[in-house]
Every structure is written in structure tokens, then in C-alpha cells.
Amino acid sequence: MATWIVFLRAVNVGRRSYPMAELRQTLTDAGYANVETHIQTGNVRLTSGLRSRAKLEAAVEKVLEADRGFEVPVVALTPVELAALAADVExxxxxDPPSGGHYVSLLKATPTAGATGTIEADPPDGERLVVRGRSVHLLYDKPYHEAKRSNAWVEKAMGVATNRNAKVIRALAQKWGS
Structure with a gap:
């Protein structure tokens, strides 16, 4: 069995409600084991016989869409990858500590060198973007809602992504990282 940390994109936003108790039950009923969640933003730890990230993501997305009636893209990391991500955050x-906040967009696919260059190049004042593997670190010296380069901007450049703040990444790594 493989352990995965699964990040749901855009749940509990607007009409895309997914109470965590229902999410845990849905995944357990679908055959996943040791299902746990952390806060209401769609952070899940589970074990599965699937060892391929792509197969696990596709299977979880299929289960969630069948249960909710809307697409729920997911990004999966191993506990080792989560621990490495938290180390990158630190x-x-x-x-160069950001005064406004540190957020991380988790990418479904590894970006090309060209996409990485585009993301990191010429950021607006008070914003820095750093690509590391399948993550984009968004560092702001302004409030998040004032940033021009948000998770939506990252998605336009790199495809499906879901965003968490550095505090959540640290907490998840403490709880579920290896």
C-alpha cells in the first residue's frame, strides 16, 4: 500500500461544498484506507494500492465527481515529497522573507523549463515567484488579494494547480510528512 497526500482544488468555495466528514466517508467507501483530513480546504491523507500518481489522481477525481456532481481536480504528493516541499518553504x-505572505501552488504536472522561466520572469512589484519541482512559491510583500500573480495566473501558465499557504504546508508536513 502506498500513502498519498491529496490536495483537492477549489472545494468549499462558492457552491463547491464538500464537508470533510463526507469526503472521508466517500473515499473510505471507495476502498481507500487510513483516510484523514486536515482543515476544510481539501487536504487528505490516504493509503491505496495504486502506486502511480497519475492513476491515483484519476481514480480519486472519478470518485469525487461521481459523489459531488462536479469535477474536483486533485494533486497528489507522497509523504517524502511533502516533507521536501516543507523544507523548500523554509x-x-x-x-528573503515576504512581508505579505508565502503561498504555494501545487501543480499536477512538472513544468517545462520554458514555463518555469516565464513564471519566474519579471514579476510585478512586491511579488516573487519561485518554481521548485511541481510547486510554485508565491511570495508577496502585499496582501494576497492585491497580488497580480495568483494561483489563477499560475494555472493559465502551467495547467491545473491548487494553492495553500505556507502555514498549512508546514502543518501538513509535521502531521503527514516523512
């Missing part, structure tokens, strides 16, 4: 934040 390194990147400590180099």
Missing part, C-alpha cells in the same frame, strides 16, 4: 522564506 529555505525560500528564509532567503
Amino acid at each position: 529555505i525560500i522564506s528564509s532567503t
Whole structure:
């Protein structure tokens, strides 16, 4: 059995409600084991016989869409990848700490070198973007709602992504990282 940390995109926003108790039950009923959630933003730990990230993501998305009636894209990481992501958060934040916040867009696919260059190049004042593997670190010296380069902007450049703040990444790594 493989352990996965699964991040749901855009749940509990607007009409896209997915109470965490119902999410845990849905995934358990679908055959996943050791299902846990963390806060209401769609952070799930589970174990599965699926060892392929792409197969796991597709299977979970199919289960969630069948249950909710709308698409729920997911991004999956292993516990080791989550721990490495949290380490990146610490390194990147400590180099030039952002005064407005540190957010991480988790990508479904690894970006090309060209896409990485586009994302990191010429950010607006008070914003820095750093690509590491399948994540884009968004560092702001302004409030999040004032940023021009948000998760939506990252998605336009790199495809499906879901966003968490650095505090959530740290908490999840403490709880579920290896």
C-alpha cells in the first residue's frame, strides 16, 4: 500500500461544498484506507494500492465527481515529497522573507523549463515567484488579494494547480510528512 497526500482544488468555495466528514466517508467507501483530513480546504491523507500518481489522481477525481456532481481536480504528493516541499518553504522564506505572505501552488504536472522561466520572469512589484519541482512559491510583500500573480495566473501558465499557504504546508508536513 502506498500513502498519498491529496490536495483537492477549489472545494468549499462558492457552491463547491464538500464537508470533510463526507469526503472521508466517500473515499473510505471507495476502498481507500487510513483516510484523514486536515482543515476544510481539501487536504487528505490516504493509503491505496495504486502506486502511480497519475492513476491515483484519476481514480480519486472519478470518485469525487461521481459523489459531488462536479469535477474536483486533485494533486497528489507522497509523504517524502511533502516533507521536501516543507523544507523548500523554509529555505525560500528564509532567503528573503515576504512581508505579505508565502503561498504555494501545487501543480499536477512538472513544468517545462520554458514555463518555469516565464513564471519566474519579471514579476510585478512586491511579488516573487519561485518554481521548485511541481510547486510554485508565491511570495508577496502585499496582501494576497492585491497580488497580480495568483494561483489563477499560475494555472493559465502551467495547467491545473491548487494553492495553500505556507502555514498549512508546514502543518501538513509535521502531521503527514516523512
